[in-house]
Amino acid sequence: MNHLKHLLVGFCLLIGSLVKADEGMWLPLLLQKMNEQHMKSLGMKISAKDIYNINTGSLKDAIVSFGGFCTGEVISSKGLVLTNHHCGFDVVQNHSTLEHNYIRDGFWAKNNGEEIPEKGLFVTFIVRIEDVTKQALSGVSVTMSESERQSAIDRNIAELRKNIKKESYQENFVRGFFEGNQYYLFVTETYRDVRLVGAPPAAIGNFGKDTDNWMWPRHTGDFSMFRIYAGKDNKPAEYAADNVPYVPKRSLSISLDGVKEGDFTLVFGFPGRTMEYLHSSAVDQTVRVNDPVKIAIRDKALAVIDDFMRKDETIKIQYASKYAGISNSWKKWQGEVLGLTQTNAVAKKKIYEAEFQKRVNASPAWAKQYGSLLGDLESAYAELEPLGRSRDYFNEIISRIELFTMAAQLNNALNAQGKNNYDATLARTKERLRDLYNEYNPEVDKKLFAVLMEMFYKDQPNEKMPAEFTQRAKESDFDFAKMAEQLFKETDLDDGEIILKALETDPAALLAKHKTDKANEVYLALVTGFSANTSGKLNEVQGRINKLQRTYMQAQMDVFKEKKFYPDANSTLRVTYGNVKGYNPRDAVRFDYYTYLDGLMDKYKPGDYEFDVPEKLRTLYQNKDYGPYGSNGKMPVCFIAMNHTTGGNSGSPALDAYGNLVGLNFDRVWEGTMSDINYDPSICRNIMVDIRYVLFIVDKYAGAGHLVKEMKLVHPKKK
Ligand code: ARG
Ligand code: GLU
Numbered sequence: 001m002n003h004l005k006h007l008l009v010g011f012c013l014l015i016g017s018l019v020k021a022d023e024g025m026w027l028p029l030l031l032q033k034m035n036e037q038h039m040k041s042l043g044m045k046i047s048a049k050d051i052y053n054i055n056t057g058s059l060k061d062a063i064v065s066f067g068g069f070c071t072g073e074v075i076s077s078k079g080l081v082l083t084n085h086h087c088g089f090d091v092v093q094n095h096s097t098l099e100h101n102y103i104r105d106g107f108w109a110k111n112n113g114e115e116i117p118e119k120g121l122f123v124t125f126i127v128r129i130e131d132v133t134k135q136a137l138s139g140v141s142v143t144m145s146e147s148e149r150q151s152a153i154d155r156n157i158a159e160l161r162k163n164i165k166k167e168s169y170q171e172n173f174v175r176g177f178f179e180g181n182q183y184y185l186f187v188t189e190t191y192r193d194v195r196l197v198g199a200p201p202a203a204i205g206n207f208g209k210d211t212d213n214w215m216w217p218r219h220t221g222d223f224s225m226f227r228i229y230a231g232k233d234n235k236p237a238e239y240a241a242d243n244v245p246y247v248p249k250r251s252l253s254i255s256l257d258g259v260k261e262g263d264f265t266l267v268f269g270f271p272g273r274t275m276e277y278l279h280s281s282a283v284d285q286t287v288r289v290n291d292p293v294k295i296a297i298r299d300k301a302l303a304v305i306d307d308f309m310r311k312d313e314t315i316k317i318q319y320a321s322k323y324a325g326i327s328n329s330w331k332k333w334q335g336e337v338l339g340l341t342q343t344n345a346v347a348k349k350k351i352y353e354a355e356f357q358k359r360v361n362a363s364p365a366w367a368k369q370y371g372s373l374l375g376d377l378e379s380a381y382a383e384l385e386p387l388g389r390s391r392d393y394f395n396e397i398i399s400r401i402e403l404f405t406m407a408a409q410l411n412n413a414l415n416a417q418g419k420n421n422y423d424a425t426l427a428r429t430k431e432r433l434r435d436l437y438n439e440y441n442p443e444v445d446k447k448l449f450a451v452l453m454e455m456f457y458k459d460q461p462n463e464k465m466p467a468e469f470t471q472r473a474k475e476s477d478f479d480f481a482k483m484a485e486q487l488f489k490e491t492d493l494d495d496g497e498i499i500l501k502a503l504e505t506d507p508a509a510l511l512a513k514h515k516t517d518k519a520n521e522v523y524l525a526l527v528t529g530f531s532a533n534t535s536g537k538l539n540e541v542q543g544r545i546n547k548l549q550r551t552y553m554q555a556q557m558d559v560f561k562e563k564k565f566y567p568d569a570n571s572t573l574r575v576t577y578g579n580v581k582g583y584n585p586r587d588a589v590r591f592d593y594y595t596y597l598d599g600l601m602d603k604y605k606p607g608d609y610e611f612d613v614p615e616k617l618r619t620l621y622q623n624k625d626y627g628p629y630g631s632n633g634k635m636p637v638c639f640i641a642m643n644h645t646t647g648g649n650s651g652s653p654a655l656d657a658y659g660n661l662v663g664l665n666f667d668r669v670w671e672g673t674m675s676d677i678n679y680d681p682s683i684c685r686n687i688m689v690d691i692r693y694v695l696f697i698v699d700k701y702a703g704a705g706h707l708v709k710e711m712k713l714v715h716p717k718k719k
Contacts, residue, residue, distance in 0.1 A: 022578035022642035023679040024566040025271050027177075027184070028052035028060055029129045031575060034564055039577055043264030045657040051268070051575060054128040059659055061250035063268050063573065063652075064123035064228075071269030071652040072123060072226070075254065075661065076710035079228035079246035080197065081123065082694070083651035084666045085205030088224035091118045092199045093321070106201040108704040115195035115227055117239055123194055123228055126573045127170060127187040135160045136174065136183035146543055157183070169235050177567035178557070179277070179550040186572065191228045191246060193239040198704055199224035200697050201614055207600065209610040210327045214335055214670045216591055218638045218687050219600035222666040223694045225707065252653060254691055255660035257717040258631055259580045259639060261593050266577040267643040267665050267686065269652030271569035274676045277553050279374065280349035281381040283677055287340050289389050291333040297396040298330040300451050308444045318439045326400075332673045339674035339683060349678070359559045370555040377552060380545050387538040393460055394530045397452045398523075402436065402445050406493045407523040409433050410514045417511065430503050437496030445494060446484045454480040466529030469522060491519035569646055576649075578642030583683055585671045594690075597621050597635035620700055629696040637693045639663060640685040646676050654688045658716045663688030 021042070026035055032048035039048075052060045066072035070087035074080065085092075089103075095116050096102045109115040136156050140149055157174045164172050164187065172187045199205060204221040212218055228246035231237030259265065275282075305323050309316040340346070353374055360366045360373075398404050409429050416425035457465065457473060457480070476483035492498045502510035514520055557565050566574075582593040601621055605611040620626070626635045645652065645665055654663035665688050668675065672684035695713075699705045 022681050022684075023644050024564070025274070025569050025574040025576050025644055025646075026566050027129065028126075028268075028573055028575050029131075035575075035577075039264070039266075042577065042579055043262075043657050044266070044577070045264075046659045050659055051266075057250045059250065059252070059268065059655070060126060060573065062248060062252045064125055065270045065571075065573075066123055066226075066651055067121055068124070068571075069272075070648065070650045071665075073268075073651075073653040073661065074228070074248045074251045076251055076707075076712075077247060078710055079230070079248055080251075080707065080710055081194070081226045081228060082653070082661075082664060083224060083226065084664065085199055085202075085220075085222045085224045086666070087651045088196065088199055088226065089206075089321075091116070091121065091196050091226075092224065094118065095196070102199065103202050106199055106204070106702060107196065108198040108698075108702045109196070110704075110706075112227070112245065115197050117193065117195045119239070121194045121226075122190050122192045123226075124188050124190045127166075127189055129187075129573070130185045131182070132157075132160055132174060132185045133182045136176075146547055153180075153183075160185070175570055175572060177570065178565070179546070179553040179568075181550060181554050181557075182567070184572070189236060191230060191236050193229035193237060193243050195227050195229060197225040197227050198698065198702065198707065200702065203612050203614050204617065204697060204701070207611070207613075208603065210324060210331070211610050212603075213324075213328060214331050214667060214673060216585075216640060216669040216685065216687060217595045217599055218667065219595055219597075219603060220638065220666065220689065221693055221697050222689055223664050223697075225698075251712070252655070252661040253659075253712045253714045254695070255656055255658070255662050255714055255716050256628060256692060256695075257656075257662075257715055258636055258690060258692060259641075259656060259662050261580055261582065263580045264577065264657040265580055265641045265643060265662065265688075266575060266655045266659075267645055267649060267652045268575055268655065269573070269645075269649045269665065270571055271574055271576075271646045272571050272648030274569040274646050276566075276568055276677065276679070277549070277556060278349075278677065279377040279381060279549070279552065280346050280353060281378050283340060283349055284346045285381060285385055285388065286677065287337050287346070289385060290392055291337050293389060293392045294396050295330060295333050295337075297393070297400070297452065297455065298326055300455060301400045301448060302327055302330065304447050304451055305444060308441065308447075315441050315444060318441060319444065322439060331670070335670035335673035336677065337674075339671050339680070340678060342671070343674070343678070343680040343682065345674065345678040345680070356556065356559055360555070366555075366559065370551070370559070373548065373552055373555060377545070377548050380541060380548060384538075384541050384545060387534055387541060390460065390464060390530070390534045391538055393456060394526070394534070397456050398526065400452055401449050402440060403449065403488075403491070403493050403519050404523045404526075405436060406433065406499070407514075407517070407520040409436070410493075410499075410511060411520070411524075413507070414511045414514060417508075426503075426507060430500075433496075433503065434500060437500060440496060442488060442494035446488050449487070450481040450484040453483070464529070464533050466525040466532075468525035469529065472522060487519055487522065491517050493517060493519045569648070571648055576644045578644070580639060580641045581685070582640070583669070583671075583685055585669070585683065591640075591669075593641070594639045595637045597637055597693075600637060614701075616701055620696075625700060626696060627700050629692040629700070631692070635693065635696060636690040638687055638689055640669065640687050642681060642684065643686045644675055644679050644684065645686040649686070654686075656716065660714055660716055661691050663691055664694060 036048040052058050062074045064072045066083045072081040072083035075082050092102050138156055140152050166187050170187055170189055174183055174185050176183055200221055207220045229243035230246040234247055305319050309319055360370045409432055413426045413429040416422045488494050580593050582591050584590055603611050604613045649665050652665040653661050654665055656662045667687040669685045675684040699708045
């Protein structure tokens with residue numbers, strides 16, 4: 001109780017300035033109105049108009065969505081783009097062979113001719129953003145059902161998109177914000193000829209791998225470079241050998257002065273997804289149910305894969321990227337649980353809700369409109385809990401067992417049979433299966449099946465088990481290794497050669513056979529069981545929650561008028577800002593805000609999979625040969641700040657008070673990954689590579705100084 005009282009006092013002090021400094025992913029077009037003053041008070045020397053202005057060029061013209069999943073920025077007048085190593089990694093992997101191992105050795109094009117085109121890769125610029133809430137919600141009323149509401153909005157959006165002023169080579173889309181209470185239009189320009197210019201070896205670009213991932217102190221040079229190509233008229237054009245380097249409206253200047261503690265930084269990019277306005281019971285469920293379920297399943301999956309990877313070099317290569325993907329979220333969720341627990345996120349949300357209810361009750365109009373909202377949310381989330389738990393078991397386990405992924409792929413083709421999209425679907429299935437089998441080992445999958453299906457059976461109530469599945473389990477005496485052994489014998493799905501060949505020679509016969517394939521029968525029994533027991537009800541409850549959360553979002557904005565609200569991330573362009581700052585991860589431990597090459601060398605383990613250091617880098621270190629990039633005889637590597645970032649902000653530029661590039665965002669600290677749900681300034685930090693380390697690697701390590709010559713380097717502090 002005392003604890004609660006302390007929190008209450010803290011809350012009252014807080015209520016005057018409800019936005020915690022540094023929290024927020026802001027819409028660039030609203031900066032002037034909402035943030036400029038605050039940004040200047042934190043040290044920013046430029047104006048909101050320098051960041052976003054649709055009439056004259058502004059910093060936003062140098063920012064791109066990189067392939068739709070990361071961020072990149074233009075850093076030369078010849079269309080050179082900087083992003084993360086892990087964002088460009090697939091491209092590097094696709095062009096690596098045993099003779100030209102760009103993953104291991106890095107890649108640097110010596111001239112434009114050597115740059116490598118990548119089919120399907122694109123970058124998107126944002127031309128302008130407009131609030132279209134009024135048009136989008138015209139005719140929408142509270143009495144409409146959710147589906148009526150959605151159709152009305154879809155119709156409005158289709159209508160308004162017909163009349164947009166834009167050039168023929170531009171595109172546009174409309175997206176919902178604040179849980180669908182507001183809508184914004186984006187006019188965009190997408191360039192589809194993007195070529196790989198360079199990437200450091202993985203030993204630099206992914207130094208520390210999974211052990212260091214989501215961790216501070218960090219020493220990863222997580223960057224790669226691409227170039228945008230345009231038609232001769234500088235407009236977007238499909239790939240053509242004679243396309244020319246794109247001349248951007250704006251490219252970023254690069255500061256060689258570094259940052260010190262307290263300095264202002266701004267991160268500009270495309271954050272993917274956050275959930276900052278949930279009811280406390282949703283946060284509680286994440287901590288108590290959903291994250292732990294997913295973590296426990298991945299614990300087992302990762303242990304199985306790791307075991308095989310250690311024993312077999314081929315499996316190690318085949319599963320490396322899969323393993324990194326599974327482990328990335330697994331580690332993030334653990335940090336999330338830790339952070340939410342450590343900062344009493346649920347208790348803080350409850351205090352916030354109590355204040356909300358108090359204000360609502362004090363106004364008859366609000367009481368009528370919002371009086372029962374919190375109670376309704378609480379009971380809806382209580383209904384969701386067991387359903388969400390089954391969903392997580394189902395999704396996590398089904399997607400880890402690749403036999404089921406193969407089955408699902410063939411079912412797609414099967415379902416398209418006799419329809420006019422059959423050929424296209426079959427082609428896609430083939431391509432997808434070829435990729436899947438390339439990185440597939442049936443022994444690993446069999447073990448995953450045994451371990452995970454046992455978990456699926458034992459951890460869930462019997463009534464959730466489809467009868468066919470229980471029957472099969474019974475036939476194997478509930479020995480899931482035995483069940484796996486038997487099933488893998490009966491099916492061909494684990495044999496890529498057979499399946500891919502049959503797909504080429506006689507797809508119709510293969511699909512006919514697939515109908516009675518034993519593994520497919522098990523898969524379909526699980527899918528059917530899940531829809532019968534869970535998904536219908538789950539969708540109904542989730543639909544209700546979506547509507548309640550939308551109302552709650554609007555209610556919070558009505559009731560806490562003194563608070564500045566930012567919309568949850570939705571992969572649209574945002575600005576986040578804050579100061580460079582260390583943190584205390586736990587009692588008596590203080591983390592500084594900078595790392596240096598000395599720290600990287602402390603981690604060096606010769607020959608190690610994660611912590612080996614290339615010889616050339618060791619030599620440069622021994623000779624302190626840092627060129628103009630070192631600082632006081634040391635080579636800075638990474639730094640942290642209070643910018644509120646999330647997945648998708650990978651590759652985002654970190655700008656200084658003057659708008660110069662000082663760092664490249666690539667991660668967050670483990671204790672603070674809960675910023676997706678509840679940002680807390682005490683432990684939430686984003687991690688950036690120092691731009692001087694990037695240039696040092698390009699110039700001194702890779703000998704690609706010609707690229708640095710393209711860039712504009714400045715010394716703002718020496719002005
Ligand atoms: N944690 C970062 C992100 O979420 C980096 C991931 C890539 N690095 C890795 N070791 N898996 O994307
Ligand atoms: N590594 C993440 C990404 O790929 C960014 C780090 C984060 O989630 O904050 O987008």
